[in-house]
Amino acid sequence: METDTWKFRLFCGLFGVFIISLFFAFRELRFVIWGKTTQARLIDVYEGKDINVRGDSEPALVVHYTFQDPVEGLGMRDENDLLPIDWGRPGGETVQVQYIPGVKNASRLVGHRRMGSVVFCLASLAIVSGFILKLAREAKEPVPRPRPRSLQS
Numbered sequence: 592m593e594t595d596t597w598k599f600r601l602f603c604g605l606f607g608v609f610i611i612s613l614f615f616a617f618r619e620l621r622f623v624i625w626g627k628t629t630q631a632r633l634i635d636v637y638e639g640k641d642i643n644v645r646g647d648s649e650p651a652l653v654v655h656y657t658f659q660d661p662v663e664g665l666g667m668r669d670e671n672d673l674l675p676i677d678w679g680r681p682g683g684e685t686v687q688v689q690y691i692p693g694v695k696n697a698s699r700l701v702g703h704r705r706m707g708s709v710v711f712c713l714a715s716l717a718i719v720s721g722f723i724l725k726l727a728r729e730a731k732e733p734v735p736r737p738r739p740r741s742l743q744s
Contacts, residue, residue, distance in 0.1 A: 602722055609715040616712035619705055621697070622689055628701060631658035631688040634669075636680045641673045650676045654700060656686055662693035672699045 634655040641651035652674040660668045668690070681700070690698035 598726065602719075602726065605715070605719050605722055609712070609719045612708065612712040612715045615708040619709050621691055622699070622704075625691050626689045627692055628687060628689050629658050630685045631656040631698075633681060633684055633686050638676070639673070652676055652678060652680065654681060654686065656688060658688055658690070658698070660690070660692060665693060665695075668695065668698065670696060670698045672703060674700065674703060678703075 634657060636652060636654050639651055639653040640648040642648045654672045654674060655669075656672075657667050657669045660666065670688075670690075672688075687701040688698050689701050
């Protein structure tokens with residue numbers, strides 16, 4: 592009986608990890624599903640700081656650009672993308688950007704992907720799916736019943 596409780600707790604933990612990874616992968620998946628690509632006018636490129644989840648700051652390139660959003664009422668969007676410092680400065684007066692139509696501050700330079708969260712999400716999905724299959728197989732196994740004792744006189 593304790594093994595069943597342990598397995599259930601493990602499943603709940605793995606499912607929780609999957610839900611959290613899905614949350615982090617959603618930003619990348621939005622660009623895959625709804626993202627559009629357009630030319631943007633490059634305004635400025637300068638060195639800044641990228642503050643991560645833990646509050647640590649790392650040097651980054653801040654790329655400031657504007658582009659036209661075809662969604663009614665938004666017009667020109669004025670946005671930034673933080674790139675790793677080793678990306679190098681984009682050249683020219685225009686850059687290709689990928690954006691979510693109608694959503695402010697949802698754009699990035701083409702090629703600036705964060706696939707780590709998606710890979711982690713898919714891996715956790717595979718693990719949770721395998722665990723569900725294992726539990727389903729165990730549920731189909733017959734339950735051993737105690738044999739009746741023979742009567743002794």
